[in-house]
Structures are given as structure tokens and as C-alpha cells.
Amino acid sequence: MNYKNYPMVSRVVFGRGSFNQLNDILAPKRLNAKAPFIFLVDDVFKGNAWLTSRISLAYDDQLLFISADEEPTTSQVDELVEQIILNHTDRPSGIIGIGGGTLLDLSKAVAIMLTNEGESKDYQGWDLVKTPAIYHVGVPTISGTGAEVSRTTVLTGPEKKLGINSDYTPFDQVILDPELTKDVPKDQWFYTGMDCYIHCVESLKGTYLNAFSQSYGEKSLELCKEIFVDGDGSEEELQDKLMMASWHGGMSIAYSQVGVAHALSYGLGYLLGTKHGLGNCIVFDHLEEFYPEGVALFKRMKKIHGIILPQGLCSKLDEDEFNTMIDVALAMEPLWENAMGKNWKQTITREKLRALYEKM
Template identity: 50%
Template sequence: MFRNFKSVNKCAYGRGSFDKLGDILAEKRETPEACMVFLVDEVFKGNQPFIDRIPLLDQDLLFWISVSEEPTTDLVDGLRDEILEKKGLPAGVIGIGGGSVMDTAKATSLMLTNEGSSTLYQGLNLIKKPGIYHVGVPTISGTGAEVSMTAVLTGPEKKLGLKCDWTVFDQIVLDPDLIETVPTNQWFYTGMDCYIHCVESMTGIFKNTFSEAYGWKSLEMCQDIFLNSEDGRSAENEEKLMVASYMGGLSLTYSEVGVCHALSYGLSKIFHYHHGIANCIAFNQLKDVYGEYVDEFHAMVEKHNIDIPQNLSANWSEDEIDQMAEVAIRLEHMWIHAFGHNWKEVLDKDRIKGWYRRM
């Protein structure tokens, strides 16, 4: 199996790394007037001590990004148009937040140099030109967006990523201090995204020694954090989770995701569930696919007293279930990974609908 993926060029790691962001960006400002664009999770709006740490210069732009819903093609197209109108082509884009904000930053970087709507580029290697310099600063751990080659967007027709080598960040800043105030439920949902990445990566046909090396270590760290530790939110575990997210993202990059992610895309597209909780809702019902890993997931849920929504399907119409199944079944690369190239012999929309009806 041949793989030739691009990795993040530079990674700053350690407590206090965020305060070095200004120095990192200074090297990329070719002129004193060069503009940087900061896309920041709006959860920090009004948090003046945090805002004061953002190395924003007078000529820079700052956009507060709402994460009440996952990023859309309309959002990215609108950001691109507003940035170009106000500043022309900037020197860089910096995404500070969770997976949604980082995906928005990656997609905006690409769309600043590619014509037309981002809906034209949802898929593999459809981007025509490299984007501009872009930096990811995660403030929550688990999504793997800081290292992945995908910027997942929801469009009018589908939820699918802009995926190519140019999507990958040029620089990331991993500062464990930034994730200490994440609410427990969100910490868990997003941490489980990492856990599920690893399970799916290592249980399908595209797994390989490279993906397993990252995946097994990331899985081990998730087990330590969420199952074996007295205090999952300890400072040591926050650092572990940040590294596990990085390694889990690399594991899926060199392999693929599977059944849970395919189902979660349907949940997010039709009912706008955030990716982390959508994965938890789906994984909670996949014992027939992922066996002992789902048992382990249940133990983690119980240990941390986490609420995983259930009995949702009682309020879904057959049309809504059909719509979700249609979104999911189109994700052929995930089904191939999970069940092999003959996946259509073991899977159809009725089986997918059956999984949704369990939720």
C-alpha cells in the first residue's frame, strides 16, 4: 500500500507555547503592514485576559467564529469574500479553537487562492492551488484537526472535507494550558473523538504499521486518561490528551475512519449534532461492529458520569432516518475501510437505518 502524505511543517509544544505565537508569526510578515487573519472560537469573546494574549497588530483582522453549528461552505465563502474585500490577500490565517475553528481556518486558507464556492472542492484533491500560510492552535483536544489533511464542511448537498496536501497546517501550537477550562462533557465528547479515530483506524483494511504505531499509543493514552486514572483532568492527563489527539489524527491520516464516523456525518448533516457528541451517540450503539471497544467506551462513560443522549430515534421520522442513511452511504471510502471492497455485499441502506433506529 502506497502512502505519500504531507505532515505539519512545524509544531510548537509545551505550556506557555501560545505566548510565542507572535514571534512565530513575525517571521511570516514580509512587510510591517502585512495582515494576519485570526479566526477565534467565540467562547473566548469577552475573556479579556485571553484576548490580550492574541498577538493582534493594528492591521490584522479578527473574526469570532460561532461553533453552535459545524462549519459550512457558506461560512467559509463569506469569510473569504470579506477578507479579500477588506485587506486583499493576507499573509496568513490563524485558527484558535476546537476542530470546527481549525477546519474553518484550513478551508479559508485554501479558498483565499481558489476561485468559486468551496462546494466545488468538497472531496479528495479537488483544490487547484495551494492556500496561504495557516496556523492551528487547538484549545480543546481530541479532534485531530490540528494534523489532519481534511477541512470538513457542511454544504447544501453534503458534509465532506476539502482534502489535499495543501489543507495541512504549516504550523501548529500545542499548549496544554489552553484546554484546562474545557467543560467536562465537552472534554469527554472530544476526547472520545480521538479514541474512536484510533479504534476505526486500526480495525479496517487500510490500517498499516505506520497508522498502528500512532494509533496504539494514542489509544493507550486515552485508556490511561479516561479509564485508568484517578483524576482524568489532571495536568499530566491534559498534556497526554493533547499528544493523543495529535497521534490519533496521524493514525487516521495514514489509514481511514469507519462506521461510526459515517453515521455521525448523517447525524450532523440532518440534525446538526456537533461531531464529538455525534460520534458518541453512534459509537454507543455499535457493539456489533467494534465489540470490546464499545464495552470500554461504556466503562469510560460511567466512570466520568457523562450523559450520552439515547432514545433519539423515537422522535425521528422515517424520512429523516432515510436522509441520514443517504448521507452515510455516500461515504464509500469509510465503508470500504470498515468492510472491504465488497462492502455492498454486507451493507445497504436498510442496515444503516437499523443503526440509526438504535440511537
């Protein structure tokens, strides 16, 4: 048996107000006066002095506001890398991503592509990265995606929607400050929280499950229930819990894998641009056959929080569009194997996926 030697985030700070320590954390990592820190920040914080005033820029440091309206693409990563290389004589001291899953994934990908040749689409897959990324830091401002802890960066490329899954992807440093999540809109909070919940269900019901994944997955699931079913605690306590649920949920899939909902959600995301958290919810709503208890509880949480999911996303699609989504979903082989076992191709047919997409 060959066990995976899995890389973890080597340093993490947790606590309300811990974002204030960002500058102290970065100072010893500066390579020289010409090697800047590049801050990639979700543009919802543009003009938000509460957050931006705490980022100290020195020398050639750069703060780039980036929209998270669209999920990250390989071409966006390549453009950012080119821009950084052209604007600075020295390679940056580090990339700091501040935002939700989109910004965190983008930051991880940029850090990798600053040291690896070619285009980011060449690295979509498993263990294709050969050179360590530059120093990169993640600061989540929304909880649930697990992007702050995972070894993948989900990118939509010209041919597929697939992450750069590698040992060099995880952040070197993460700052978990639950206070940064205080202004997340309710529906966004729910969809991203459900991304975390679905990570746990898929990990805990998967064939790849082991005691390592299980211990993290069970803790995360327990926290999700406290937050979304019981509403246990003050608003601040719930923010703290969801940040930890996200971390544990991300750790749970680190040593195992996600499953059916994520595979199908990638198809929706690739063809229709459906945001990842929302896409997972739309798909998961129809997966009773695979995750009966998980889906029943999901429907209950949806009801508790008055969430109404979009319907009929696939009602006007033609044959080619369905086939594109099915191709993207079927390409996620490790996810299907985790969900269904080694013989998954016997049950997961194109017709089966077509019928599932038609319900959405």
C-alpha cells in the same frame, strides 16, 4: 503499489505556555504592512483577556470571534473569504485558527479558499484542491478532534457533510499548548476525547491498517486508557496526555481512515446538526457488532465519568429524513471500505443503516 505521499504539519511547538510564542512565530511570515494576519477565534474567549491579550495585532490585522455552536458550513467559509477579500487590499499573510475542531477546520478551509476559485462546496471530496493554501496556523484549545494534524476540514454543504481532503489542507504551523484546554467543560472534554478514542479504534480495526497508522493509533489508544480509565496523573499531566493522544490519533487516520461511527455520525450531523464528538459517541454506543472490544471499553469509560448520552434522537424522523441520513452516510465510501473491506456494499444496506439509526 502507489504509496500516498502524505503531507505533515511542517512545524509544531509543544509545551505549557507555548502560546506566548505565537507573535514571534508569525513575525517572519508577514508579507508586508498591508497583508494582515486574520485570527479566527472561538467566541468563548470573547472578553477572556488571559488568552486574547497575548495576540498582538499590528497594521491591518483582524481578530474575528466566531461561534462554535454550529459546525462549520460551506456558506460560512465563503462569507468569511468574501469578507476578508473585501476588507483588505492585499491577500492576508496568514490565517490563525484558535479554538476546537470547528475553528480549526474553518481556518483550514478559509486558507484554501483564499487561493482557489469558486465556492468551498466545489472542493468537498478527495484531492480536488489545485492551488496551495495561504500560510495557516492552528492553535487547539480543546483536545481530541485531531483537526490540528489532519488533511481534512469537515464542512456541512448544501448537499453533503464532507471534508476538503487535500495535501494543501494541513496547517503549516501548530502550537500545542495544553494550558489552553484548562476551562473545557467536562462533558465536552469527554465527547471530544472520545472522538480521539474512536479514531484509534476505527483505524486499528480497519482494513487500511499499516505499521505507520498502527504505531500512532496504539500510542493514542494507550494514552486514552491512561486518561479515561486509570485517571493517571495530575490534571495538568492529563491535559498534556490528551493533547498528545489527539495528535497521535489524528496521525493514525492520516495514513489509513476512520470507519462506521464516523460515517453514521456524518448523517446525524448533516440532518440534525449533532456536534461531531457527541454524534460519534451516540453512534458508537450501538456498534458492538463492528467493534465489540472498543464499544465495551467505551461503555466502561462512560460509566466511570457519569456520562449519560441523549436518547431518541431519531424517534420522530420521517421516511425522507432517514433517507437523507442514509444517503450522507453511504457517500463516505472510503470509510466503509476501511471498515468492511472492498465488498462492503454486500453487507452495508440501506435497511441495515436504517435499523442502526432507529436505535439512536
